[in-house]
Amino acid sequence: GNSVTQMEGPVTLSEEAFLTINCTYTATGYPSLFWYVQYPGEGLQLLLKATKADDKGSNKGFEATYRKETTSFHLEKGSVQVSDSAVYFCALRVYRGATNKLIFGTGTLLAVQP
Amino acid sequence: DGGITQSPKYLFRKEGQNVTLSCEQNLNHDAMYWYRQDPGQGLRLIYYSQIVNDFQKGDIAEGYSVSREKKESFPLTVTSAQKNPTAFYLCASSAASGSYEQYFGPGTRLTVT
Numbered sequence: 001g002n003s004v005t006q007m008e009g010p011v012t013l014s015e016e017a018f019l020t021i022n023c024t025y026t027a028t029g030y031p032s033l034f035w036y037v038q039y040p041g042e043g044l045q046l047l048l049k050a051t052k053a054d055d056k057g058s059n060k061g062f063e064a065t066y067r068k069e070t071t072s073f074h075l076e077k078g079s080v081q082v083s084d085s086a087v088y089f090c091a092l093r094v095y096r097g098a099t100n101k102l103i104f105g106t107g108t109l110l111a112v113q114p
Numbered sequence: 115d116g117g118i119t120q121s122p123k124y125l126f127r128k129e130g131q132n133v134t135l136s137c138e139q140n141l142n143h144d145a146m147y148w149y150r151q152d153p154g155q156g157l158r159l160i161y162y163s164q165i166v167n168d169f170q171k172g173d174i175a176e177g178y179s180v181s182r183e184k185k186e187s188f189p190l191t192v193t194s195a196q197k198n199p200t201a202f203y204l205c206a207s208s209a210a211s212g213s214y215e216q217y218f219g220p221g222t223r224l225t226v227t
Contacts, residue, residue: 034215
């Protein structure tokens with residue numbers, strides 16, 4: 001079946017530190033991959049996406065590269081800020097006709113300290 | 115501004131009562147979704163609808179019901195049959211074609227006591 005595995009949190013970093021949140025997936029077919037971010041008490045916002053192997057998604061200083069050979073889509077940022085504190089969700093979508101179902105990982109809480 | 119609205123943000127009910135959560139979108143999206151979020155479990159799909167007057171069960175539909183009478187609206191009813199209804203509920207929508215990105219509302223936190 002299709003699934004997403006994320007590293008468990010919380011991840012606690014000091015401001016300006018380098019961030020990596022690991023995400024690996026299992027999927028039949030050729031999935032699209034997404035990172036969503038959830039700030040406290042809010043809904044999810046799409047952070048970045050990649051639709052095919054070797055694509056790099058990027059937004060707001062965050063990056064993730066779709067690695068088919070390692071079935072991974074790790075999220076990285078070179079220098080985190082306190083405002084990046086949130087829960088980050090990795091998700092995949094496998095094309096299956098008209099159905100657009102996302103499968104989410106369990107989320108990783110990031111806490112950035114000043 | 116285009117977006118998804120969910121109301122209310124916080125909802126309290128007594129056990130045994132049905133409760134309906136509202137979700138409205140003005141993005142002209144064909145597809146809409148309901149997710150449930152529990153601590154440490156990520157998001158789980160309850161119901162989804164690809165077009166008006168049609169919807170399908172997701173992974174955890176038991177104890178829930180939906181309707182899709184209008185393109186803009188996809189209300190979720192949490193019935194008394196739902197064993198553990200206290201959770202954070204998120205509504206989302208997406209276009210029926212193209213990149214299929216899902217856009218999320220701000221969520222409703224339901225507490226049943």
